[in-house]
Amino acid sequence: MEKAEKPKKQHILENAAVLFRDKGYSATSMRDLARSVGLQASSLYNHIESKEKLLQEICLANALKFLSMMEKVEAMDIPVAEKVEQLLRLHIRTAIQDVTSVTSFNDEWRHLGEPYLSDFKEMRRDYEQRFIHILRQGIEAGEIRAQEPQIVLYTLFSSLRWLYDWFQPGKRLSATDVEEEILNLLFYGLRCSSELDSENV
């Protein structure tokens, strides 16, 4: 009975993530979710525990994913500026590939109930602190320009948030186009210096 994965629960989770992104957690009813998976609301409870449990699983899965990405990058033996680049690329790719899931993770975590809410906040804080630590190293090494790593971090993070809301793959803009353009903006800025800038591709 446990030899194979259960696709039904996964199916429900994915539809829930889509609805949570489109309408928000609170505005998504179990009857909405049931309709989108082709069931009656009551039938959902043969597969899941509760509405909030769905949100918990989505948030936890993504938190773990980001922390594991962080660990991989921390272990790399590369210049600090490249670590920042790697992290940003991972953020962008994850946002593009896992749009719905990451959106719930980003926007709807505040609707978590209390033991889980605190756990989530702590994991988030842990991740942020480790990112800030890398930024500080970059500043000391003279590779990164910033005075307040915290401001920079938040600005970097949220600069990617439009991806969750707006990006639709294949629609005129490819994933790699987006990735390169964003990185170029974040690393080299809007302002053209007097020299050309076509060599940083």
Next chain:
Amino acid sequence: MEKAEKPKKQHILENAAVLFRDKGYSATSMRDLARSVGLQASSLYNHIESKEKLLQEICLANALKFLSMMEKVEAMDIPVAEKVEQLLRLHIRTAIQDVTSVTSFNDEWRHLGEPYLSDFKEMRRDYEQRFIHILRQGIEAGEIRAQEPQIVLYTLFSSLRWLYDWFQPGKRLSATDVEEEILNLLFYGLRCSSELDSENV
């Protein structure tokens, strides 16, 4: 009856904006709102029309504010790059001063009902197009580095979104510190070039 402003309604609107930011529109009940203004839920309806009307007013007021800022900047006789700078500064200041209101404007507009939802989207699209137009002028003038103005625009916009969620004035970081740091990041980027960068202040 209409000779003077009604402070009570304004009070309700402000409390609503705070709740919409903290809990989201859907998760905010009229009883929550009533408690926060010191009334019973039913008494609110002596001053307001409906829950959704509150959201409509918040969204409309902010949309108009941003459009009026845009018009002022468009009319300025300054280099394009400075127009972009002016707009970004206005975005940052508005976000810092009007945190709650702007948050509702940014995150909760999707809960608008249908005639207003389309109106709102159109105003938003108008604003974006005019911003993109300025960016394009900047690119042609060689003042702005970007290949896809749309990507840049969204990245700029959302890079400021953490302000709504995280910024608390007076808490270690001043408003002007934040403004300068963000502008420096967006205009000159993370990466230190090999030369010094202290001349762009």
Next chain:
DNA sequence: TCTTTGCAAACGAACGTTCATTCGCGAGTT
């Protein structure tokens, strides 16, 4: 007196969830 403001009570609708039941199906027994 007329208007404004507040409140308690109540409204129908929708919420998340539970319940008893039923259906379909594979395994085990004759």
Next chain:
DNA sequence: AACTCGCGAATGAACGTTCGTTTGCAAAGA
């Protein structure tokens, strides 16, 4: 081959609660 037993999956009905809003009425201010 026929029977039945267990069980996961689906259901409609209903639960208790909360939702946004309406109503009737009393107190206060003009």
